[in-house]
Amino acid sequence: MTQALDAGVFAALSPEARLNGVVEATGLSDASAAQLREPSNLAPDVANHMIENMISTIAIPVGVATGMIVDGRERLVPLAIEETSIVGFVSDAAARCRATGGFSTSMSGTVMIAQVQVLGVANPHAARLEILAREEEIRAICDGCDSVLLEHGGGFRGLEVRLVESSQGMMLVLHLLVDTRDAMGANTVNTMAERLAPRIGEWTKGTVLLRILSNLADRRLARARAAWRVEDIGGAQVRDAMVSASALAASDPYRAATNNKGIMNGISAVVLATGNDTRAVEAGAHAFAAREGSYRSLSHWEVDPEGNLSGAIELPMAVGTVGGATRAHPTARALLELTQVSGAEELARVIAAVGLAQNFAALHALCTDGIQKGHMARHAANVAIEAGATGPEVEAVVAAMAKRGTISASAAREALRSHREEA
Structure with a gap:
């Protein structure tokens, strides 16, 4: 039976002392305790500052996808994942579309959204117009939060005010649109929302509650497309089967969930390898897939005029190359350097290409030998x-x-x- 540990005392201990305490409290076997004491490429003192109550680290294999051409440039892409097949699938898909030039990508921008929720507004329609009329005042408050972001060309880009009907009545929700450039931007936009909140309360005569970013980063969409010749994928019959399989994912949430999980196998692995927030990217992707009221595939497959199999993908990609674990974790820094990207936008585009490659490979396996x-x-x-x-x-x-x-x-x-x- 597990013994209770004093939270305050436990938190103040060193990682080694915490582990000893956990071993004693749980009766952990000698073999398991020895495994948790094994060193990794993340020094204990660094890990200890990244999370609370740290006792150990867990190593995830990192593989490199080869053969990828993204926007005319050869790429080696690191993937951190514990599942077999994923790295091989991405590499195989990339090799099969080299003849048509590989992957072409684009990005809608690097704008994040911060939400400010206001309750109890007596005249919400008038309050909405009041806030919209104060856009320049709001801009000054937001841009005053981060001078470094302004120096790098980022900052406030606009606002939206929504009236949301809920089970508790009408709520006013303000969206701050902020270009966070090469940062993922969560801390930046959260700071702006919190700094602005008292003024919003004054202007609306309501009660400000939530002040936080939205992970549905639909102003930060990464897009990738590619074509595969029929002779490189097993013939027209395989091509047509893949299009039919994708049609089910576009119409049926039961299939779409598994289809999108396969896409995220590749995407989350690169996000993790580069020290970015896998949970934020995954939440944004799945919310985007359901944005029209029904959960659908993030990818689309069709036959192009030349008879090739044509694939395309579009999804939110809130990743950064500065700040957070991308700089704090030394392995993430090294793997980010390996990608040779110039910034967050280029990284997001490469990740989208990996997601499309992984989806191609999974569909191809399903429509030929079977996934197993x-x-x-x-x-x-x-x-x-x-x-x-x-x-x-x-x-x-x-x-x-x-x-x-x-x-x-x-x-x-x-x-x-x-x-x-x-x-």
């Missing part, structure tokens, strides 16, 4: 490790399972037993 054949073949090493294989044993167990035609925990244990007996 390639995935399980790559997953075989994990199964071997779970069975207890180490070092050269892993490849031997994988080879034995492949020869047998069965990839499973029982097959791995049997193959490992046989290998060790022979050895």
Whole structure:
């Protein structure tokens, strides 16, 4: 049974002392305790300042997608993910569309939205016009929050005032539109919303409640498109099957959820590798997919005039190359350097291309051999490790399972037993 720990005392301890306390409180096994003490490429003193009550770090494999051409430029893209197939899928998709020039991308801008919620406004329509009339005053307040952002060409870009009917009556919601340039911008826009809130309360005679950014960053849309020749994907029959499969994702939320999860396999892996906020990007993507009242696919597939398979994707991409973990985490800094992007906009466009590549690969697998054949073949090493294989044993167990035609925990244990007996 777990023993209680004093929150204040625990927080004040060093990471090593916290881990010792957790081991004692939970009766953690020696093997598990030793694993949590294993070093990683994130120094404990850095990790200790990134979150509260830090006791250890967890390593996620980082792979590099190869063969990508994005806007005419060769790219190596890092992906941090624990799932097999993803990096291989992206690389394969990229290789198959090189003949048509790879991926073309664009970006709608780097504008984030901060929301200010106001309750109890007696005359909301008049209050809305009152706020709109004070745009220049609002601009001065917002731009006064971050001089560095202004120096880099960012700052306040406009405002919107919405009247939202809710279960608690009419609410006035102010949107601040802020160009955050190469930062993701959450802290910046939150500061502006909080600084402005008292004035909004005065002008509307209402009660200001929430003052925070929106992760539905629909003013920060990343777009990517590419074409695949039929001879590079297995023929016209495969092309047409992929278009039909995508049509289901465009119409059925049950299919769209899995389709979009596959897209986010690639996107979230790059977002994580570069120290950006995976939860923010994922929330924005899924909200965008449901913006018309029904959850739909983030991608679209069709046949172009030349008979190629044509794919396109568009989704919010609130990522940064300055601030947050992109600078605090040394591995994220190194991987961001690896991408060789000039700023947040270029990074967002590369990430969108990865999402489209991953979606192509998943659809292609589904419409040819099935998702399990390639995935399980790559997953075989994990199964071997779970069975207890180490070092050269892993490849031997994988080879034995492949020869047998069965990839499973029982097959791995049997193959490992046989290998060790022979050895």
